[in-house]
Amino acid sequence: MTRIKSDEPTGWFMIFPALAFVGTLILYPAVNSFTLSLHRIYMGLPALGEPFVGIDNYLHLLQDPVARQAFGVTFGFVILSTILEIILGLGIALVIHEHFKGRGWVRAAVLVPWAIPTVVASQMWRFIFNDQYGLANLVLFGDQVSLYVPWLAYPGYAFLAIVFADVWKTASFAGLLILAGLQVIPEDCYDAARIDGANAWQRFWHVTLPLLKPALLTALLFRTIDAFRVFDLVFVMTQGGPGDATQVIQFYGYKTLFTEGQVGYGTSISMAVFATIFILSLFYIRTVGSSLLKRETI
Amino acid sequence: MFPCYSGIEAIFFHTMKFLIILVVIGLLGPTPFTFGTDRSEDRPTILKFVTMKPDQAKAWEEAIGRFERAYPSIQIEREIAPASSTAYHDLLTQKLKNRDPSMDLFLMDVIWPAEFAAAGWALPIDKQFPPSEQAKFLPGPIQAGIYQGHIYGMPSRIDSGMLYYRIDLLEKYGFTPPQTWGELVVQAKTIVEGEKDSQPGLRGYSGQFKQYEGLVCNMLEFVGSHNGTLTSEDGNRSTLASPQSIQAVTFVREQMINQLATPAVLTYQEPESLAVFVQGKAVFHRNWPYAWGIVDDPRYSKVVGNVGVGPLPHFSKGRKVSALGGWLYGISTFSPHPEEAWKFIQFMTSADIQKYFAVKGSLAPSRIALYRDREVLETNPQYESFLPVFQTATPRPRTPAYPIISNILQRYFSRVLAFPDTDILKEAQIADQQINRYLALVHPNPS
Numbered sequence: 153m154t155r156i157k158s159d160e161p162t163g164w165f166m167i168f169p170a171l172a173f174v175g176t177l178i179l180y181p182a183v184n185s186f187t188l189s190l191h192r193i194y195m196g197l198p199a200l201g202e203p204f205v206g207i208d209n210y211l212h213l214l215q216d217p218v219a220r221q222a223f224g225v226t227f228g229f230v231i232l233s234t235i236l237e238i239i240l241g242l243g244i245a246l247v248i249h250e251h252f253k254g255r256g257w258v259r260a261a262v263l264v265p266w267a268i269p270t271v272v273a274s275q276m277w278r279f280i281f282n283d284q285y286g287l288a289n290l291v292l293f294g295d296q297v298s299l300y301v302p303w304l305a306y307p308g309y310a311f312l313a314i315v316f317a318d319v320w321k322t323a324s325f326a327g328l329l330i331l332a333g334l335q336v337i338p339e340d341c342y343d344a345a346r347i348d349g350a351n352a353w354q355r356f357w358h359v360t361l362p363l364l365k366p367a368l369l370t371a372l373l374f375r376t377i378d379a380f381r382v383f384d385l386v387f388v389m390t391q392g393g394p395g396d397a398t399q400v401i402q403f404y405g406y407k408t409l410f411t412e413g414q415v416g417y418g419t420s421i422s423m424a425v426f427a428t429i430f431i432l433s434l435f436y437i438r439t440v441g442s443s444l445l446k447r448e449t450i
Numbered sequence: 451m452f453p454c455y456s457g458i459e460a461i462f463f464h465t466m467k468f469l470i471i472l473v474v475i476g477l478l479g480p481t482p483f484t485f486g487t488d489r490s491e492d493r494p495t496i497l498k499f500v501t502m503k504p505d506q507a508k509a510w511e512e513a514i515g516r517f518e519r520a521y522p523s524i525q526i527e528r529e530i531a532p533a534s535s536t537a538y539h540d541l542l543t544q545k546l547k548n549r550d551p552s553m554d555l556f557l558m559d560v561i562w563p564a565e566f567a568a569a570g571w572a573l574p575i576d577k578q579f580p581p582s583e584q585a586k587f588l589p590g591p592i593q594a595g596i597y598q599g600h601i602y603g604m605p606s607r608i609d610s611g612m613l614y615y616r617i618d619l620l621e622k623y624g625f626t627p628p629q630t631w632g633e634l635v636v637q638a639k640t641i642v643e644g645e646k647d648s649q650p651g652l653r654g655y656s657g658q659f660k661q662y663e664g665l666v667c668n669m670l671e672f673v674g675s676h677n678g679t680l681t682s683e684d685g686n687r688s689t690l691a692s693p694q695s696i697q698a699v700t701f702v703r704e705q706m707i708n709q710l711a712t713p714a715v716l717t718y719q720e721p722e723s724l725a726v727f728v729q730g731k732a733v734f735h736r737n738w739p740y741a742w743g744i745v746d747d748p749r750y751s752k753v754v755g756n757v758g759v760g761p762l763p764h765f766s767k768g769r770k771v772s773a774l775g776g777w778l779y780g781i782s783t784f785s786p787h788p789e790e791a792w793k794f795i796q797f798m799t800s801a802d803i804q805k806y807f808a809v810k811g812s813l814a815p816s817r818i819a820l821y822r823d824r825e826v827l828e829t830n831p832q833y834e835s836f837l838p839v840f841q842t843a844t845p846r847p848r849t850p851a852y853p854i855i856s857n858i859l860q861r862y863f864s865r866v867l868a869f870p871d872t873d874i875l876k877e878a879q880i881a882d883q884q885i886n887r888y889l890a891l892v893h894p895n896p897s
Contacts, residue, residue, distance in 0.1 A: 393661030394868030
């Protein structure tokens with residue numbers, strides 16, 4: 153009894169810094185944001201007061217066609233970019249897993265796009281897709297200036313341009329995660345497969361891929377969550393245009409909250425994003441977790 | 451003892467040591483300075499001026515330097531915000547919402563004073579800036595600074611949409627500057643067709659049609675010059691679905707975006723559209739007066755000496771309309787130094803300084819008298835044709851809810867221009883509904 157009594161205060165004392173950190177920097181803002189999202193607040197119209205409106209903002213969000221479109225664009229972006237990044241990442245991982253001369257250099261080079269700050273990379277891609285001096289046009293059409301395409305002016309191309317820029321930037325990160333998975337696959341499995349007469353394709357399909365599943369799922373988890381938070385690419389490359397074709401939900405939330413000064417509604421958009429990511433993470437953690445368990449029982 | 455215990459202990463002591471060092475630095479650091487300058491009368495008042503990234507950085511530095519020499523008891527400390535008006539607005543409203551007392555002064559885009567006044571962020575300056583003084587300025591920016599009978603801003607420079615054109619190309623084909631949009635289309639098509647072989651990249655028109663604030667200005671000019679409006683006279687209703695407005699938007703989509711200008715303009719703000727023109731790749735160009743300084747500078751421009759500038763055309767059944775732009779100085783309600791801030795504003799908007807900005811930086815003055823000043827006109831002969839445009843420039847809707855309404859307008863215009871299959875009338879009706887919802891929030895209405 154006495155032992156427990158004397159230990160408890162020390163314990164609290166020990167975890168106090170961590171608790172204070174989490175409390176002030178994570179818990180308090182989150183709770184505060186949630187409270188804000190239950191009020192109607194127009195920054196430029198203080199005469200209207202800041203009335204409590206319950207879940208009105210959330211109901212409005214469900215009916216807001218702009219928000220619906222923004223969610224659509226975001227999901228489209230997440231699905232397309234994540235699939236491409238996993239496929240490309242797998243390719244990158246398989247290449248840099250092999251032994252060859254200069255592998256260290258290749259491994260480092262592959263990570264360069266990932267190391268560039270997104271804002272800088274976005275600006276670069278905006279230049280690349282420029283209609284006058286863009287590299288994309290030069291590569292495709294050479295000096296036939298009359299064929300040059302203003303990529304970011306067409307809704308479809310503008311959307312694809314953003315996906316493209318994101319894939320370029322983060323496929324190597326997915327590759328890195330998958331490489332870690334490749335490195336833990338024991339050589340014996342391949343030896344056994346070879347003895348059984350499996351060719352390279354069969355070894356990949358029946359040995360590498362199943363054993364790589366946990367790593368692939370981890371990469372998928374990270375990339376989905378990260379892609380859902382996309383903001384800077386859109387902010388720099390298109391500002392959501394043309395005609396909202398590239399307006400992702402985070403950018404819409406930013407505009408509502410900071411530019412328009414609709415604090416309550418803008419916060420409810422952020423909370424909706426938070427909830428979506430939370431649900432996605434739970435779903436993934438369950439799937440990834442169960443697959444890891446399965447692997448242990450094999 | 452557990453080995454980890456000593457580890458935690460070590461970390462604890464290291465942290466404490468670090469904290470103690472921090473505290474000591476904090477206590478000792480400022481003391482030498484405070485000792486030295488503790489004579490409060492001699493210490494200059496520091497005014498913090500949050501400003502946008504200036505077009506003419508050197509001219510600003512010189513003007514502020516002159517002020518500090520004239521008023522040695524006041525020092526100006528500048529915080530430079532991004533060059534985008536929207537990003538600057540975001541920064542200012544954040545500071546104002548937090549009642550930041552460290553900011554004394556700012557600039558307001560002509561679309562902000564209603565919001566800043568309604569929110570209680572900008573100080574009214576009726577006493578210092580009476581109607582007798584206001585009469586010396588162009589009417590547009592003065593009106594922009596007034597909200598519910600009080601004035602909140604003092605005009606710095608004025609902007610309004612202008613048509614830049616290639617004199618050499620117009621003369622070659624025997625044209626005079628177009629008076630109507632119809633004439634502009636015919637002239638541009640003839641010239642582009644005629645120059646097809648020698649200049650394959652030549653376009654008829656370049657303007658600003660990206661989804662941003664500038665799109666509202668460009669479209670206001672088309673809609674207005676077809677006798678349409680964005681909002682009704684009393685500012686209570688949105689009028690995008692009126693036939694005049696719909697026809698003007700249809701014209702822009704069919705004639706401008708999909709023909710003369712090419713869809714590339716859907717990605718252009720001012721710099722990109724100007725780049726096309728100064729490279730000699732557009733016959734006509736819409737921009738603000740500042741563009742003249744670049745068009746006329748051989749370091750940036752390939753068309754020096756071949757460019758004319760004048761009022762924008764109108765539709766044959768309409769009148770000339772040019773969007774009002776420009777900046778006003780405002781004093782923060784939370785500033786502890788409103789009197790010193792006023793001195794600075796008075797100095798910066800004086801005839802001398804405005805003249806300096808006009809001569810050095812091609813920034814159009816807001817004082818009417820300067821348009822008769824010989825020195826100003828010598829360096830800026832184009833001002834002669836600017837003045838009538840400035841005197842009649844059309845403001846964007848004046849309401850505290852403008853930031854919200856602008857985003858709806860941008861969405862509407864950008865959608866119907868970028869998606870050629872959209873039903874303009876239907877989109878306009880949706881936008882009207884959305885805008886009316888927010889206009890209804892603001893009572894009583896600004897006038």
